[in-house]
Amino acid sequence: MKAAVFNQYGSPKVLQLQEVEKPTPKDNEVLVKIHATAVNDYDWSMIRGKPFLYRLMFGLLRPRKNIPGMELSGVVVSTGKKMTSFKAGDAVYGDISEHGFGSFAEYICIDEKALTLKPNNMSFEEAASIPHAAALALQGLVDIGQIQNGLKILINGAGGGVGTLGLQLAKLYCAEVTGVDSGDKLEMMKSIGFDYTIDYQTEDFTKSGQRYDLILDTKTNRSTFSYLRSLKPNGKYVTVGGKLPHLLHALFFRRVIHLFSRKRVHIIGLKTNKDLNYINELFESEKIKPIIDGPYPLSEAAIAVQRFGKGVHRGKVVISI
Ligand SMILES: NC(=O)c1ccc[n+]([C@@H]2O[C@H](COP(=O)([O-])OP(=O)(O)OC[C@H]3O[C@@H](n4cnc5c(N)ncnc54)[C@H](OP(=O)(O)O)[C@@H]3O)[C@@H](O)[C@H]2O)c1
Structure with missing residues (x-):
């Protein structure tokens, strides 16, 4: 599968589109085909290795986790044996930061607790922009x-x-x-x-x-x-x-x-994905609509991250996959 990968800390230019191994879900994971992701402070800091605290989490000299991204929307492809909440074909979205990073990629295996069903009238780009900020x-x-x-x-x-x-x-x-x-x-x-x-x-x-x-x-x-x-x-x-x-x-x-x-x-100490069902209701009744900067293709992930870092974006920077 394709992913935006960084093998050293630095400016967003270190982010390169590469071919990496497609993951297989463990018993407690679901495999999601990612359709969109968004750029956050975590990605900006993780890629640059700044502030230094991030290197204690992600690797002192080189990044151990080398695919950024902590929000996603996509479609469930398959589920681990112990997973019960979703089935193949479900459209989902969520903030995955408590369970790992890696949504700047075509596929991810993730704990189902990080996911919520996506309303039909919400585009994948809108869904990827919602969980963290909302x-x-x-x-x-x-x-x-x-x-x-x-x-x-x-x-x-x-x-x-x-x-x-x-x-x-x-x-x-x-x-x-x-x-x-x-x-x-x-x-x-x-x-x-x-x-x-x-x-x-x-x-x-x-x-x-x-x-x-x-x-x-x-x-x-x-x-x-x-x-x-x-x-x-x-x-x-x-x-x-x-x-x-x-x-x-x-x-x-x-x-x-x-x-x-x-x-x-x-x-605020963020409680990730709390009340997304309420946010879904507000979206379905057209009471909220996210403002999207982009979407940018995955091949332009570095540009998307740079826009976020420079603060020139309006609303949420979204990457389509
Ligand atoms: N509490 C938690 O548990 C938790 C968890 C995760 C993230 N966070 C934090 O949540 C925040 C996420 O916010 P966000 O996604 O809305 O960020 P964002 O998209 O980067 O928006 C922040 C806005 O502030 C503007 N700005 C920059 N400097 C400013 C200043 N001095 N005065 C007023 N505005 C200024 C930026 O524009 P310009 O640069 O063009 O000025 C930008 O438009 C981050 O601070 C992140 O660290 C908190």
């Missing part, structure tokens, strides 16, 4: 942020996968939503329904004097205290991810902050 957005806004009707919300880093789905989820609660990202993404953001947009390159939203009930941050790049300025008295700040020192700062000060104010600071 789960982060849903857990950030609903489970942790406890969004209610009519709140004033800000999404920082709003033009990517989490932000564009997060907006659509927030609109189900009639929220007023401000999106912050680089200037060239603001047109797209307005077109999908952000009420207000802010170019972070020309304006610091934490100094605008505006206060929000809930901030969802995909790019935590300031000290926690500067975000507090932008929260209403009972406001919540929920970070999805960002720069490690700032995340540690949030972790360290969150209890103290709540002790001295009524504001709350939360860091």
